[in-house]
Amino acid sequence: MLELYQFELSHYCEKIRFILDYKGLEYRKVEVVPGLGQLDLYRLSGQRLVPVLKDGNTVISDSTAIAHYLEEKYPLPLLIPTDAKSKALCLMMEEWADESIGLNGRKAMLGALGKNADFRSAALPSSTPGFLKDLIAAVPGDAIDVLGLGVGLGAESVKNARKAMQQNLEALCLLLSESPYLVANHPTLADFAVAGLTMYIKFPSGDYVDLPSGLKGKGVPGLADNPDYQVFWDWRDRLYQDFRKITRTPAASTSDGASGSGPTPINIE
Ligand SMILES: N[C@@H](CCC(=O)N[C@@H](CS)C(=O)NCC(=O)O)C(=O)O
Known part of the structure; x- marks a missing residue:
């Protein structure tokens, strides 16, 4: 297997x-x-x-x-379309998801965790002290110091990451207002890269990922709960329902x- x-x-x-x-x-x-x-x-x-x-x-x-x-x-x-234009768009979008969404999304999440008491308490309920360790386990070494010390990332860096994510989410909403998937009439690598790499901006609410219950459906304030990006979050919920298996x-x-x-x-x- x-x-x-x-x-x-x-x-x-x-x-x-x-x-x-x-x-x-x-x-x-x-x-x-x-x-x-x-x-x-x-x-x-x-x-x-x-x-x-x-x-x-x-x-x-x-x-x-x-x-x-x-x-x-x-x-x-x-997973990868065969016609030239869709294939090109799919490959470009996957790379963009890895580099822009993946990195800025993680920074925006860490910034929110460091600065926002609501998100922090959802992520780190006082009854579950061990969870901080679990969360730290999920982020790379360079972020551990930041979380371990309980301080945020540099304000400028978090601000830039949030700005990049706002632009990314706006672009995704525009694409998804015209089509059920990002680059073709079926799901592709681009869709799964974008859906997976936005996990830190908003954690899925179903039992897809083994998350502490306080974190399910929660995310970066202003991005996860912003009605301007609802088209995107609805699309991602649908992708989870249609394609991701529940780990019971x-x-x-x-x-x-x-x-x-x-x-x-x-x-x-
Ligand atoms: N470009 C890599 C990125 C993988 C990556 O950054 N993995 C993180 C977890 S999200 C990791 O293993 N971090 C451990 C570390 O930095 O020591 C990929 O697409 O697989």
Whole structure:
């Protein structure tokens, strides 16, 4: 069976889970333990970032490379359109989602987490102190200091990320006001990249991702709850309903071999 080495709360992993579900592929999630588990991941894949897909003896890292591998090995249903213009738009939009939405979305979320008491309390209920560790597990090393110290990112950097995300969401709403999918009359890699990588701007409300309940349907104030972007959030809800499988009994195991139901807590004291 396919194995996805992942962080449950990673938006790049969510993009790949969407694609695996769309293609109807069975897979086992292997939750990577931040730090130590990433050393094992390095041994397996030659680098330390998730997602990594293992298919028999083949190991692929990077979400874009994984998407292309899956398209070649398991072509149906098609993820990448075949006509020249749609294919070009699809590939461009995936790259834009990875680079602009993925990075600015994470920054905007961390900024909101650092600065907004409502979002912080939803994300970090006082009754669940361990969750801070889970959330930290989902973000890269450079953000851990920021969260661990309980301060926000630089104000200017967060402001710019929010501005970029406003423009991105406006563009997506315009595209989706005319068509049910982003580049073709069927879902493509562009749709799943955008849907997965907007996870930090607004976490899905259903049981698709093993999230603390306080975080479901919550997101960055002003982006997740802004009526100007409702067309986009409605579209993403529909994509979840139509293509993403619900994980009722999480089958995740950790990269150190233990079984578990979600992201593995890490010890940051
Ligand atoms: N370009 C990569 C980005 C992957 C990435 O940034 N993964 C993050 C999780 S969202 C990660 O593994 N971070 C761990 C670290 O920075 O140590 C892809 O598309 O797969």
